[in-house]
Amino acid sequence: MGRMSLPDITFRLPFMKGQKLSVGLDIGSHSIKACQLEELGDGYRIVGLGSAILPGGAVEDGVLQEPEMVAETLKRLISNLKIKGRKVAISVSGYSVIVKKINLAVMEEEELSSHIQAEAEQYIPFDIEDVYLDYQDLKTNTENEDRTDVMLVAAKRDMVDGYLEMLKDAGVKPVVVDVDAFALENAYGANFGGKKEVVALIDIGASKMNINIVSHGTSILARDVVLGSRLITEQIQSHFDISFEDAEAIKLGIKDAGEDKKEIDDICVNVCTQWVTEVKRALDFYYSNYPDETINKMVLSGGGAKVKGIAQLFSEETGVRTEIFNPFARTDANPAKIDPDYTKYLGPEMTLATGLATRAVAF
Ligand SMILES: Nc1ncnc2c1ncn2[C@@H]1O[C@H](COP(=O)(O)OP(=O)(O)OP(=O)(O)O)[C@@H](O)[C@H]1O
């Protein structure tokens, strides 16, 4: 890792067996998800898991709009879950975060660090004084090459500081600030890592979709699209002229749609088709650069991945095998404490939180 400004902004720390793990906190626009794991054999055991819905508008486009409300919700969640470890890992995304892969001459660690500090401005559209900067040498150079890919991450200080302040107010200690796309990658790696494959990881939340194409463990393409499952709720709301809450209940099947079922299904398919269009765009872009490296499968996570029949629709429309992410594939739970049906139900939206929960922390 490069030279850090305090507080520490890190991503993708090497995972070391035997170390304690941070509590993963995914602060989305719809809800906060918390996950605490401990290592067990070559997998994990769930220590704590839960989510709490946020008041509408409290988090928007990755920015904390109402930090007090978010801190209150977080305090409640942590106390409900009886989480003891207070060291947490969060992730950020949105227009205040830039992730960029750059190609540089191979350099020693020291030299690379000062080069990045000096040259970062040409790669990112922000004033260097206003961002936390981090990078990782992906060491993609082969023996006779003198160039390597370096992953550069810049996150606006005011946005990150807003989160750090809020976490402090909620009584927890942030030890890792990651990027959503990398947390997703870590979640995948923790469960299915080590295979030689190209996968498209797609997280569909309430307000955004995150597409991350990972080839043999390295992210090739990462993009955020402002299209989430809330759009389905909003379209139901305006189509039937009802409240947001009623529309959400109908979408989730809590409230019976009765004779309107067909129209509701059409709205769902319409939004899913917009997601597919964005995914196809990303796939096309990928194939224009890597025509010979076939994408083996797509894996869907986030609450939006719970739309009925979505995996089949994605498979049919793109021709790529699609499955729903199970972030607990290598995780055990004490069934007396945590209901297996509950973990299954929560799985898709817990994905990012589990990725963050596998981050090692020095205690
Ligand atoms: N069965 C379902 N069908 C459709 N949508 C669903 C279903 N279950 C949950 N959702 C939706 O998923 C969204 C919540 O997902 P998630 O927790 O991944 O979002 P988030 O992380 O808070 O949001 P974001 O990442 O976009 O900021 C809500 O819009 C919720 O209505």
Ligand SMILES: [Mg+2]
């Ligand atoms: Mg999310």
